[in-house]
Amino acid sequence: MMRPQCIKLLAALAILLLVATVAMLNWPTEPVLGSVREGDPSAVVQGTPVAALVVERGAYLARLGNCVGCHTAQGGAPYAGGRAVKTPFGMVYTSNLTSDPLMGIGAWSATEFWQALHNGRSKDGRLLYPAFPYTSYTWVTREDSDAIFAYLRSVPPVAQANQPHALRFPYDSQVALAAWRALFFRPQRWEDDVRRSVEWNRGAYLVRSLGHCAACHTPRNALGGSRERRTLGGGMIPGQDWYAPALNDPSQAGVQEWPEEEIVALLRTGSAPRGAVSGPMAEVVARSTQYLDEEDARAIAVYLRELPAHAPSVSSESVAPAQAMLQRGQAVYDRHCAQCHGGVGQGVAGAFPPLAGNRAVLLETPVNLIRVVLAGGFLPATVGNPRPHGMPPFLHVLSDEDVADVLTFVRNAWGNRAPAVGTIDVYRAREGRSP
Amino acid sequence: MVIYRYRWPGRGLAVSLARLLCIAAGAACGLVAAQDMVTVDAGMASRVLACTACHGAEGRSTPLGYYPRIAGKPAGYLYNQLLSFRDGRRSYPQMAYLLEHLTDAYLEEMATYFAELEVPYPSPPLLEVPALTLERGRRLVQHGDAARGIPACVQCHGSAMTGVVPSVPGLLGLPRDYLNSQLGAWQTGQRRAMAPDCMARVARHLTPEDVSAVTGWLAVQPVPKGGEPARQFPGLLPWACGGIKGVQVQEGRP
Numbered sequence: 001m002m003r004p005q006c007i008k009l010l011a012a013l014a015i016l017l018l019v020a021t022v023a024m025l026n027w028p029t030e031p032v033l034g035s036v037r038e039g040d041p042s043a044v045v046q047g048t049p050v051a052a053l054v055v056e057r058g059a060y061l062a063r064l065g066n067c068v069g070c071h072t073a074q075g076g077a078p079y080a081g082g083r084a085v086k087t088p089f090g091m092v093y094t095s096n097l098t099s100d101p102l103m104g105i106g107a108w109s110a111t112e113f114w115q116a117l118h119n120g121r122s123k124d125g126r127l128l129y130p131a132f133p134y135t136s137y138t139w140v141t142r143e144d145s146d147a148i149f150a151y152l153r154s155v156p157p158v159a160q161a162n163q164p165h166a167l168r169f170p171y172d173s174q175v176a177l178a179a180w181r182a183l184f185f186r187p188q189r190w191e192d193d194v195r196r197s198v199e200w201n202r203g204a205y206l207v208r209s210l211g212h213c214a215a216c217h218t219p220r221n222a223l224g225g226s227r228e229r230r231t232l233g234g235g236m237i238p239g240q241d242w243y244a245p246a247l248n249d250p251s252q253a254g255v256q257e258w259p260e261e262e263i264v265a266l267l268r269t270g271s272a273p274r275g276a277v278s279g280p281m282a283e284v285v286a287r288s289t290q291y292l293d294e295e296d297a298r299a300i301a302v303y304l305r306e307l308p309a310h311a312p313s314v315s316s317e318s319v320a321p322a323q324a325m326l327q328r329g330q331a332v333y334d335r336h337c338a339q340c341h342g343g344v345g346q347g348v349a350g351a352f353p354p355l356a357g358n359r360a361v362l363l364e365t366p367v368n369l370i371r372v373v374l375a376g377g378f379l380p381a382t383v384g385n386p387r388p389h390g391m392p393p394f395l396h397v398l399s400d401e402d403v404a405d406v407l408t409f410v411r412n413a414w415g416n417r418a419p420a421v422g423t424i425d426v427y428r429a430r431e432g433r434s435p
Numbered sequence: 436m437v438i439y440r441y442r443w444p445g446r447g448l449a450v451s452l453a454r455l456l457c458i459a460a461g462a463a464c465g466l467v468a469a470q471d472m473v474t475v476d477a478g479m480a481s482r483v484l485a486c487t488a489c490h491g492a493e494g495r496s497t498p499l500g501y502y503p504r505i506a507g508k509p510a511g512y513l514y515n516q517l518l519s520f521r522d523g524r525r526s527y528p529q530m531a532y533l534l535e536h537l538t539d540a541y542l543e544e545m546a547t548y549f550a551e552l553e554v555p556y557p558s559p560p561l562l563e564v565p566a567l568t569l570e571r572g573r574r575l576v577q578h579g580d581a582a583r584g585i586p587a588c589v590q591c592h593g594s595a596m597t598g599v600v601p602s603v604p605g606l607l608g609l610p611r612d613y614l615n616s617q618l619g620a621w622q623t624g625q626r627r628a629m630a631p632d633c634m635a636r637v638a639r640h641l642t643p644e645d646v647s648a649v650t651g652w653l654a655v656q657p658v659p660k661g662g663e664p665a666r667q668f669p670g671l672l673p674w675a676c677g678g679i680k681g682v683q684v685q686e687g688r689p
Contacts (some may be wrong), residue, residue, distance in 0.1 A: 074531070282536050341473075352475075377533060386541060387482055388541075392489065
């Protein structure tokens with residue numbers, strides 16, 4: 001008898017083969033140019049005040065795209081690449097974006113750079129892996145792409161060779177990539193929605209293009225394609241085992257009911273009265289959104305507030321946790337958590353988050369909570385919040401049972417109601433296995 | 436109720452404001468009873484609670500016997516270690532994760548905070564170390580082994596082995612397991628410092644027996660004078676060290 005996983009894998013392979021055949025037949029001999037302008041638009045003369053302004057604009061836009069986040073290894077030179085990005089299909093190593101002519105993109109043209117962003121193709125025509133979020137960057141305008149390129153040309157060259165990806169068969173082949181693209185990718189061109197305000201359009205553009213919010217907040221199917229009908233509907237981040245909560249659901253991370261300035265504060269400082277960022281979003285704030293100017297931050301807030309809210313997914317009626325588990329959990333809470341989060345989960349404004357009524361505590365999946373308890377974490381240090389508070393790691397203090405008990409207690413105390421956390425969930429998180 | 440050592444003068448006002456905010460927000464904390472209240476100071480103590488879970492209250496090491504004490508270590512040393520964890524020269528995933536999104540300025544403030552804490556050292560643990568091992572350890576610490584090119588520990592870590600400000604740590608009052616694992620990490624490259632990495636060079640001269648002898652001797656020494664780091668090195672440094680700036684060295688850069 002075949003295991004269901006094997007059947008799924010075989011089915012996926014069969015589909016891949018089929019699509020690959022179709023893709024080969026329709027293989028475009030010329031890159032899809034879409035809206036490419038003719039000639040090299042980096043015709044702005046270097047060294048002029050205009051050029052300096054373009055570089056400055058590009059630096060800002062590169063931050064909004066958080067290019068540096070992935071294209072910098074731990075402790076490495078900025079933009080020199082080499083960071084390993086874990087995907088369900090293997091490791092992808094980010095590339096060198098510095099101006100080095102051999103190892104970086106110093107010999108690229110603005111058009112070639114735009115082809116990468118817009119169409120997911122490298123200078124030599126090779127298809128790029130969508131760990132590079134060109135499914136979002138494809139919406140970036142040519143003008144913004146050129147500005148980012150002008151800025152990257154100004155990044156000092158670093159002669160660091162790119163490391164080959166370590167992907168499993170069949171994902172390591174260009175044919176598989178072509179098939180994936182045939183299924184999940186079309187180059188796009190940004191058009192404002194004339195029925196909406198300028199501000200809303202600016203927010204929509206930033207969220208969908210450079211912000212690449214969908215890369216994490218839109219769920220993916222088994223082949224890593226975005227499930228477009230559930231855009232920003234929340235999903236597990238592939239390879240990272242964090243859950244990116246839904247932005248279209250006010251019971252998760254939706255901000256439909258937040259005042260605009262609180263959304264701006266969350267994006268620019270990492271902390272707001274009704275919530276703070278952790279895990280991968282802490283990186284996004286630290287490296288990217290804290291640099292949003294007031295106007296752009298406000299535009300994103302406008303767009304996010306107006307995202308159509310979906311009714312919270314009805315969770316299966318959960319069985320009330322066993323009383324003994326709650327009691328054990330409370331004992332752990334009183335000993336290790338109450339000191340900061342308070343006797344009744346009330347927290348301290350500006351320092352320690354409340355746990356009573358906290359959306360992050362009540363998410364149906366407990367994966368983020370378990371990670372926070374095991375690994376701890378500081379809020380990102382930002383210009384607006386330069387000395388953040390932090391939570392200690394408990395992985396060597398609490399057993400799997402302790403963590404399951406205390407989280408089950410926290411999820412069911414002070415008016416909270418959420419499914420119990422199992423010891424097996426904690427074990428999986430500790431072992432780095434996907435939930 | 437938690438009370439920290441340092442109280443911010445405006446604390447009472449802040450608590451009242453916080454309560455007002457809570458009530459205004461309609462949060463559950465409007466109903467918090469006095470015994471459930473938590474207050475925080477404006478200084479560093481509440482900000483470094485993430486550190487003290489392992490390194491002990493006020494930066495003392497815990498009785499668990501592995502995590503090193505950080506209270507009273509030289510600020511420059513602590514700062515360099517924080518940078519090294521964050522940037523990958525020291526390999527300890529939990530520390531790297533905690534520090535990933537903290538700025539140099541904030542890490543320096545944390546380092547200074549712990550460096551300025553004066554917390555008494557407990558008496559050394561009762562470990563059974565054979566007399567011959569202890570003697571071999573003492574000789575290596577105080578005199579090194581010129582024949583094998585091993586400098587004495589005291590040349591850099593201070594004549595009392597309590598460190599030298601601002602960048603060299605004292606090695607007394609640390610768990611032996613921690614000392615063993617650090618010397619092992621220096622040998623294998625798991626722990627590195629800024630180049631030239633003098634400590635890696637020293638560690639690679641040591642045999643397993645040397646390591647055991649040195650850590651055995653260090654771990655059972657009482658800590659003199661509250662462990663205060665020395666103001667200066669006893670003489671010229673034997674080798675150049677990337678983490679120690681502006682001092683004279685016996686030999687040129689290796």
